Amino acid sequence: MSPAGLALDEKKSRLYVVTKENNSLYVCDTKTEEGPGASAIVRRSLQLYPQPRKKRAVYLCLGRKKLWIYDTKKGLLTDSVATEDHPNDLALSKDGKWLYVANANSNSVTVIGTGDRRQAETLNAALFPDAPTGSTTNSVALSGDDKTLYVANADNNCLAVFDVSTPGNSRSKGFIPTGWYPTSVKTLGQKILVANGKGLTSTSNRIPADPERTGYKKSDPEPRTKSYSNMFTGTLSLINEPDESLLNRYARQVYLNTPYSKEREAPAAAPVPIKYVFYVLKENKSYDYILGDMPQGNGDTSLCIFGKKITPNAHAISDQFVLFDNFYVDGEVSADGHNWSMAAYATDFTEKNWPYNYAGRGGNYDFDGSRPIANPTKGFLWDYCHRAGVSFRNYGEFMDNGFPTVPLLKDSGNFCHNYPGWNLAIQDIYREKIFEHDFDSLVAIDAVRQLSIIYLPNDHTSGRSRGAYTPTARWRTTISPSAGLSNISRTARSGRKAPSSSSRTTTGGCADHVDMHRSVAYIASPHIKMHSVNHTPYSTSSMLRTMELILGLPPMSQYDAAATPMWGCFQATPDLRPYSALTPETDLNARNSANNASARLSEKFNFSKPDAAPDLQLGDIVWKSVKGENSAMPAPKRGAFVKVTKIDEDD
The missing domain is CATH 2.130.10.10 (YVTN repeat-like/Quinoprotein amine dehydrogenase)
Known part of the structure; x- marks a missing residue:
């Protein structure tokens, strides 16, 4: 009640x-x-x-x-x-x-x-x-x-x-x-x-x-x-x-x-030579967990458990295009994180109710667009596209039950019917193949949408539940599709004017030596300053503000209006060298077989929806899956950043 x-x-x-x-x-x-x-x-x-x-x-x-x-x-x-x-x-x-x-x-x-x-x-x-x-x-x-x-x-x-x-x-x-x-x-x-x-x-x-x-x-x-x-x-x-x-x-x-x-609400000062945006959403991991081993960034190798060997494409994309080592998610958990990722805002209802739901002290999971009271008044990113006449297509986001939860997304032309939402039994490689087939069909009829929203949830993992894909296999399958999407967006007819942007909803229970909200972000585009490292403090709202300026959309909240756009990593002259996706060296289909404490604990968790499993315990289990059952995940750090000095984008 x-x-x-x-x-x-x-x-x-x-x-x-x-x-x-x-x-x-x-x-x-x-x-x-x-x-x-x-x-x-x-x-x-x-x-x-x-x-x-x-x-x-x-x-x-x-x-x-x-x-x-x-x-x-x-x-x-x-x-x-x-x-x-x-x-x-x-x-x-x-x-x-x-x-x-x-x-x-x-x-x-x-x-x-x-x-x-x-x-x-x-x-x-x-x-x-x-x-x-x-x-x-x-x-x-x-x-x-x-x-x-x-x-x-x-x-x-x-x-x-x-x-x-x-x-x-x-x-x-x-x-x-x-x-x-x-x-x-x-x-x-x-x-x-x-x-x-x-x-x-x-x-x-x-x-x-x-x-x-x-x-x-x-x-x-x-x-x-x-x-x-x-x-x-x-x-x-x-x-x-x-x-x-x-x-x-x-x-x-x-x-x-x-x-x-x-x-700060002003539109872009000049026309942007980019027409298409591919926005890829992933689940919860910190910067150090994935890219902490990249020497050109501010990483801690002791915290990096999904390094270059396991995630070669994450590293190659960051190396060939741009490495962001100062990017922070706005959300705390998936419940508010998906709202931040799609609206640059989490409503009063969401902020006040997800803690009760996550702690098991009552309330339903109302944060996936299914309950109007939890949604922002003017809607989400696709609502702003609709009002501005910007075409869009959704692949899996706000589709946890296999069907869109938001009225606008239910229009048959606004989502891919074959693309699954949250379901950890389905590999992200399969999701990428569905997207590729749908994308090719749209290219054939010259109907590629200006904005494509693509959800790849496998990096949430199923812990060490026996019979489920191992955390390492999950990571190999979720990063490889990102590389494939980057390649598709650059090699198709729309490629010269299409950045592929990837962000995470939250960082989950993962350690990071700077702050627990620091995460990874990727942008692949011919207009990126190749082989660059960007230390500018960016956030989820920064990525949204950048996409809004490209697509000609107004800010959705005071957060994205105030956020620093990610213009510092772009260049006017396109570099049309293609990106070639790398094949991971290890087994993409490996499954958990050990019968240990982590396996028994994993089997008690609910993986039927995002974040139903306790984040820190799941993070500890994933750490042990790579570092050994007797290892201990370092405690996360959370910074108190009072004021960020604006950095000249030309520096």
């Missing part, structure tokens, strides 16, 4: 509980601990409040663009008020006349008069006018005198402050910096309390001492196994209500902290 909001009517001994998994409102008697049952409600419910004077209505804050009102006497939903997208928190004035609703996907707050139940005004909480999605306005609180409204912007790491002494004619007062991803703001006297969902910085995690131990146990005072779903340590900020002078200084600091500005 996943309870998501509570409201208590002490006089009537009634507790109202909304649940987000079965879309219901439960009314319970606090004396008897029983209730008359549940009422079905529309969409997903997130919060509710009683009306203090009449005690007749409970306001249900739902996931899309509406606020519902429940009449406690009639036991019915009786009315609704329109809001902006994804209302998720409420603040009610002491006299009950004004209701303030945070809209996470719209960077805004809707002000509603409870008397006439109409919108009085909308407050833009973003740092700039007309900013795209990305402030993630997700909590509101009134000061003790109801004259000041504090608004938490989770993805801007700040509070927006409004003077609401005259509702309907409110004005902005400034901003206050907070910790990482503020999820709740409250007031107590002259204090402002802010809960920062991700604390101040990321932290190290430890490798389990006992390889037979699995996951989180409620009885553990301190779980030995720290996965992404339980490694963040939240913090509480206690802030004195600032006077005007201090608030002005706070606001200046907030603007210094953000890399986004409206100017």
